[in-house]
Structure formats: structure tokens, C-alpha cells
Amino acid sequence: MRTTGDELLGEQRGFALVEIMIVVVLLALLAGGYFALRGRGESEAEPRFAGEAQTLPGRAMQKGQSVECMNNLNQLRQMLQMEVVDTGTYPPTLDPNWGVALKCPVSGYRYEYDPRTGRIHCPTPGHEKF
Numbered sequence: 001m002r003t004t005g006d007e008l009l010g011e012q013r014g015f016a017l018v019e020i021m022i023v024v025v026l027l028a029l030l031a032g033g034y035f036a037l038r039g040r041g042e043s044e045a046e047p048r049f050a051g052e053a054q055t056l057p058g059r060a061m062q063k064g065q066s067v068e069c070m071n072n073l074n075q076l077r078q079m080l081q082m083e084v085v086d087t088g089t090y091p092p093t094l095d096p097n098w099g100v101a102l103k104c105p106v107s108g109y110r111y112e113y114d115p116r117t118g119r120i121h122c123p124t125p126g127h128e129k130f
Contacts, residue, residue, distance in 0.1 A: 033057070065105040069122055070130045073111065075100045080118050090118040 036055050079098050083091050092115050094102055103110045107124040114120075122130050 062106060066127065068105045069124070069127055072101050072105075073120060073122060073130050076102075076111065076120050080120065084118065090115050094120075 036058060076094065076098070079100070080090060094111070094113050096102060104122050104124045104127065106127070109123045111120055112123055121128070
């Protein structure tokens with residue numbers, strides 16, 4: 001007569017302690033990575049720029065956000081130039097309906113715009129060259 005795997009193991013069901021510990025360790029690693037990238041619980045109301053990121057994933061994320069800031073500023077400058085071509089003057093304010101974010105993704109600071117000159121820049125430290 002053939003025996004099945006359940007008969008050989010004596011009807012043992014459930015998880016072994018090692019399996020449960022592996023799951024707990026994996027969850028802890030995922031949570032640690034999430035909180036390392038997220039920050040230390042700052043509120044969204046205040047800007048979250050606190051200088052240079054300390055972890056490699058944090059630095060990579062900050063670099064990506066800096067590139068996003070530079071691209072936002074370039075798009076806004078192009079839109080301002082198109083407005084000047086259409087109307088002959090710079091708009092009095094930045095239009096939120098343009099489809100471009102009006103604040104820096106790194107710090108959360110709003111971009112500063114001078115309607116007299118059409119100059120727009122990011123007030124975040126380190127973004128002066130953008």
C-alpha cells in the first residue's frame with residue numbers, strides 16, 4: 001500500500017517556527033526600508049527638506065526629486081515664454097491649471113516668480129543653479 005506525505009509526517013499541519021521567523025524578518029526589512037525613505041514622521045504642512053539624505057536609497061530619491069524640480073522649472077519657463085509670445089507680457093501669477101507642479105518636490109516650497117521680469121526659481125538650498 002502506498003503512503004501519502006501526510007501519513008509519513010503524522011498529520012502535522014501549520015508553520016514551523018523558522019518559517020514564521022523568516023516572515024517576521026522580511027516584514028521588518030520592508031518596514032525599515034519604508035521608514036528610511038519616508039522620513040521621521042514630519043507633518044506634510046511644513047517643508048520636509050532637512051539637508052542631505054543619509055541613506056543610499058534616500059540620496060537616490062532626493063536626486064530624482066531634484067531632477068523633477070529642474071524639469072518643472074524648465075516647463076514653467078517654457079510656458080511663460082509661450083504666454084509672452086501670445087500676449088506680449090508675463091502673466092501676473094502662475095496658473096495652477098498649466099498642469100505643472102508649482103512647488104519643489106524636495107522641500108515643498110513654492111516656486112518664486114517675479115511677474116515683472118518673468119524670472120522663476122526654486123528657493124530650496126542647493127537648487128539655485130536650476
